[in-house]
Amino acid sequence: MEFNIINPVSVKELLGAVKKEKHFRFGAGCTDLLMELRKKPDEGLTVINLAQVKDNSFTGIKKSAKGIRMGAMFTAHQIVMNEELKKTFPVLHDSAHNLASTQIRQVATVGGNLCTASPSGDIACALVALRADCELLNTTQKTRTVNISTFFTGVRQTALKPNEVLYGISIPANHKNTKNNYSGFIKVGTRRSMECSVVSLAYHIQVNVEGKILKAGVAIGASAPTVRLAESACDFLIGKTFKNITQKEKEEFADKVLSYASPITDIRATAWYRKEVLYNISKSIFE
Amino acid sequence: MKPKLKVIGTSVPKQDAGMRVTGKAIYGHDIKLQGMLYGAILRTEHPSAIIESIDTSAARKLEGVYCVITADDVDVNNIGYKRDHPILKKGEANCTRDEIAAVAAETKEIAKQALKLIKVKYKVRKGIYDVHEALKEQAPQINKFISGKFSNKNIAETFHYEHGNLEEEKKKSAHIVSRKFTLPRMTHACMATSNVTASYNMLDKKLLLYSSTQVPFLYQRDMAHALKMNPSDIRVIQPIIGGGFGSKLDIHPFEPICALLSIKTGKPVQILYSREEEFIASPIRQPMEIELTAGVDKDGNFTFREINIVKDNGAYTSWGATTPFVIMQSFSSLYKLKACRFNATAVYTNNVFAGSFRGYGNPQATFALERVIDLLADKLGMDKAEIRLKNANEKGEVTGQGLHYDTCGHKECLDTVIKKSKYHSFRNSDNGTLRNTNKNESTNNGSRFKKGIGLASMLHVGGGAKIYRSDGCGTTIKIDPYGYCTIITGSNEIGQGSETVLAMMASEELGIDLKKIKVINTDTDVKPWDVGVHASRTSFVAGNSLLGAIKILKEKLNKKAGELLKSDDTAYEYENGNIYPLRNTNINESTNTENKASKLTKEIANTDSYIRNDSDFVKLDKVVREMHFTEPNELAVANFFYEPSSKFQDKDFKGNVSGSYAFAAQAIEVEVDTYTGNVKVTDIYVAQDVGKVLNPLLLGGQIEGGILQGVGYALTEELLMHEGKILNPNFHNYKMLTAADIPNIHFFPIETNDKEGPYGAKGVGEAPLIPTAAAIANAVCNALGLEVIDLPITPEKVMKALASKNTETIQTKNK
DSSP: OOOEEEOOOSHHHHHHHHHHOSSEEEESSOTTHHHHHHHSOOTTOEEEEGGGOOOHHHHOEEEETTEEEEETTOBHHHHHHOHHHHHHOHHHHHHHHTSSOHHHHHHOBHHHHHHHTOTTOHHHHHHHHTTOEEEEEETTSOEEEEEHHHHEEETTEESOOTTEEEEEEEEEOOOTTBOSOEEEEEEEOSSSSSOOOSEEEEEEEEEBTTOBEEEEEEEEESSSSSOEEOHHHHHHHTTSBGGGOOHHHHHHHHHHHHTTOOOOOOSSOOHHHHHHHHHHHHHHTTO | OOOOOSSTTSOOOOTTHHHHHTTOOOBGGGOOOTTOEEEEEEEOSSSSEEEEEEEOHHHHHSTTEEEEEEGGGOOOOOBSTTSOBOSSOOSEEOSTTOEEEEEEESSHHHHHHHHHHOEEEEEEOOOOOSHHHHTSTTSOOSOTTSOOOSSSTTEEEEEEEEESOHHHHHHHOSEEEEEEEEEOOEEOOOSSOOEEEEEEETTTTEEEEEEOOSOHHHHHHHHHHHHTOOGGGEEEEOOBOSOOTTTTSSOOTHHHHHHHHHHHHSSOEEEEOOHHHHHHHSOEEOOEEEEEEEEEOTTSOEEEEEEEEEEEEESSOOGGGGTHHHHHHHHHHSSOOSEEEEEEEEEEOSSOOOOOOTTTTHHHHHHHHHHHHHHHHHHHTOOHHHHHHHHOOOTTOBOTTOOBOSSOOHHHHHHHHHHHTTHHHHBOTTTSOBSOOSSGGGOSSSOSEEEEEEEEEEEEESSOOOOSSOOOEEEEEEEOTTSOEEEEESOOOSSSOHHHHHHHHHHHHHOOOGGGEEEEOSBTTTSOOBOOSOTTOHHHHHHHHHHHHHHHHHHHHHHHHHHHHTOOOOOEEEETTEEEEEEESOTTOOSOTTOOSOTTSSOOOOTTTEEEOTTOOEEHHHHHHHHHHSTTOOOSEEEEEEOOSOOOOOTTSOSOOSSSEEEEEEEEEEEEETTTOOEEEEEEEEEEEOSSOSOHHHHHHHHHHHHHHHHHHHHTOOOOEETTEESOOSTTTSOOOOGGGOOEEEEEEEOOOOTTSGGGOOOOSSGGGTTHHHHHHHHHHHHHSOOOOBSOOOHHHHHHHHHHHOHHHHHHHHO
């Protein structure tokens, strides 16, 4: 495994490097990249190491009336340790907490999790359920915002253009009338750590004081070429009272979630198993 | 009255713990010798193929390459238990691991590049990956190096054992259960990958090997045979070993290959496996099919067991083929049994070959046996704990196979875990549903999570195993003029903590501070003979050997101490670096009436008749100086060779093969998630007859590590293969469990104080993992009311089983 490495220390230097380099990959925590390069060496590759970029907009977190914005280099560990995120978006906290291991969470970044664009990305799945926006910065210092659902275009493919870098992720604030939301991340695998999701389900269901569902975000992981928002399942919930969801409605909801799944059979599980489990864990949200 | 033990039985941390956690430990990977080259191995592209030609010319020309070898370039013997394994393959490849060529180069990168330049022409064959296919008449012969003494050309080894009148016992049986179980490939996945550094000296024609072997003296002999050298011209040094678990019992081709590269180049050569290579080319636990038929009479007494085992031997024969030695022992002698008939056949295939693995076939045997015991209890309508207690082994029992249970904690182990786990309040053994749980969601009626509890016990050798001409171990002990002690032991340290336990014994007996005790155990040029680390034998055999040496040394020291103290007393106490004479006040008193523990441990002092005066002593170092420097100028050194009292088994596999026997029982609680098929092991209750606890901390480490390996075997670990190729050669997809998966472990050591063991101790290393998979399987069956017939019990298998149990549910879900 051999590659050149560039270490920009500011966003300006970073954009300069992107402009200059022809054959490059971004390295954030490098937890996926190094494994990939070891398996498939890429001759003449330059890794633009993002870990030295100091700009707070790229590494920090900021709260506003509109929501919370994390820089792309915000780490899984920082997500886990952030009390505000834990309180406001439990699904995000859970997804980061379930990621790999303590050691890997120290370096793994939210931007890396998104740009790897793995169908089984855990933080990615949570952010889809949260309907987050991705902020892309190009070499002319212009930003554009794409919704996370359109950010993923295929297995390990994203909407990023060659002259762009993922700059930050914004999560819209919860509905102002909500209280005690139902939010969580269900990861199915065989180990409790160092596990790649066999199936995952992220849900962020916002309810008002009476428990009526005002907004819902439900995303599935490891069940389709990309993480997917189960839009019709989300719509199905609006207006219903969470605690009063009937057995029949649970099943209808689970069926709707399942309709977004087109899982594959691989070494970790069969498509049959993934569907079966996705259906079950979808129901389990209400149990 | 026994003097109180001061060091033995305390939690002394492992001697090299600090070095290991600070990264200072020198593993094989850290060795760098002057001018050292790096070796790399080209393996076959196809698990079964004719090798038509090998062209190494381009590789030889590459700058930085010193040597390229193929089978044509070397004059060597085959390796392996059956000598059926060529080091480098010629003419054909029979296994995905097959070594076709090897390179030595200046750097690892050049070596790898050189491998790519080697052109091999293969004619791909279909290959045989199923034992039953291999046994068919039209199947081609897979291994051409065997004598062909068996009925089928693809049989590598067979075992037949029996005792009692099987037909008679069948007639007496009220119930008979018959099942076929399938056991998976599991790999050791040692944290340190395989490594060897060879340095051949062209001047004196001697070979130095830095090797992670578990059995340096057998390794030396095997290496010499392979390389056609004199064993004594080979010196084996063991660096710190990052995991053995049985994987390093066999010699593997990469080791003589490394030696050959060094011999050819005259330079030191190192071969280190990558993690992927480790998964592909290091040994596995032998996969097998076990057909077990067992009976029970109307009162619940076990009557007979009939066992037929077909083992997938892979392409070559390793020590793994001899696991039936241990397997038959569990079938014949775990629980009282009147009749047993056992057949095992190892069959060649083009799959990867096995090696030995902690438990040595016993986890497989125990899984099948304990599963069938549950089924027999069900047939009888008998409580699953009761049937086990009723048939449990007892002290004084001589089993049908001839094992002598001088001490036996079987019943006590079972009793302990049954009580501590509150087995009976947890479980209603009639229908497997729960009688008593605290949480509403945990009741088993129609809810998502199903709880279950399972029992299993085990029998394993606890005092070595006489399978080689000697099961012994030699020790040299010396004390220097400054009062420091050096133990030179034949035994090895592969992480199990034997060096610490030996130092503790010396500290106990000689009253020397642990910091002043050194253990030398890594060099075949220095240390005396020992058969190696296996069969949970080291603390037992090496411990007894050390105690024997100490006894001789003490006689010398006592004599000199007596001279210096102008005393004619015969009893002395060693403490704090001093020797205290014990003045005898009652001449007639017998001195060792209560010596139940080892004959070799601390001399027994009856405190009623022997009195120690704390101001009446001589310093140990002074005694040694006086021995050395005054006439007759004697060294404070002693040698001892300990050979266990065990016997070779006869041709029918009968005989008392071990110095003592270890027993254990586990009760395991699981919670099965019927939505995902995940089995969560919540609590493991372990009771193990360890004879005597020598070091609670190290014992706890063996228990926890073993159990997690057992949980992995039960639930997650499997090396997946398709047509001879390994599909998951990485930790990503080979699901070895991590610290986060450790369940609550409740450990209860049972001390039976076996007179053969050091301080009464028995071997402990393998036992913790042996009954784990069996107990988990029984717990899962209890939780779900389903049968488990193979391992691992993956979520997918659970979901499939649940789906076929309830077709209505499937239809709902599949719409």
